[in-house]
Amino acid sequence: MPKEWTDKQERQYEHITDSQKEQGASPERAKEVAARTVNKNRARAGQTKTASRSSVEDKSPQQCGGQRSGRKGPKGPTRDQLYNEARQRNIEGRSKMSKSQLAAALDRKKNA
Numbered sequence: 001m002p003k004e005w006t007d008k009q010e011r012q013y014e015h016i017t018d019s020q021k022e023q024g025a026s027p028e029r030a031k032e033v034a035a036r037t038v039n040k041n042r043a044r045a046g047q048t049k050t051a052s053r054s055s056v057e058d059k060s061p062q063q064c065g066g067q068r069s070g071r072k073g074p075k076g077p078t079r080d081q082l083y084n085e086a087r088q089r090n091i092e093g094r095s096k097m098s099k100s101q102l103a104a105a106l107d108r109k110k111n112a
Contacts (some may be wrong), residue, residue, distance in 0.1 A: 009038050
């Protein structure tokens, strides 16, 4: 675990990792989910040098509770997450695109 994490964040990481494994996730996936959760909470608390807009403005991992992981309600990444990926891939016109348009543009870029 990174040295910047507090004892509480390390305990949270271990708890999430164990919980994910109990739910059937692979050890690698469990560690990834736990690290992302702790790091997002750190970003929301202002404990990191940089933080994405979606980390700061989106729901906390505890509030989200798997809403975007194949359950009812909104599925897949948020529009902001798609926009950030489109920005990284230099997709033109991204600022005027809707969520579905961003997803389609990213799919075209990946398949090209």
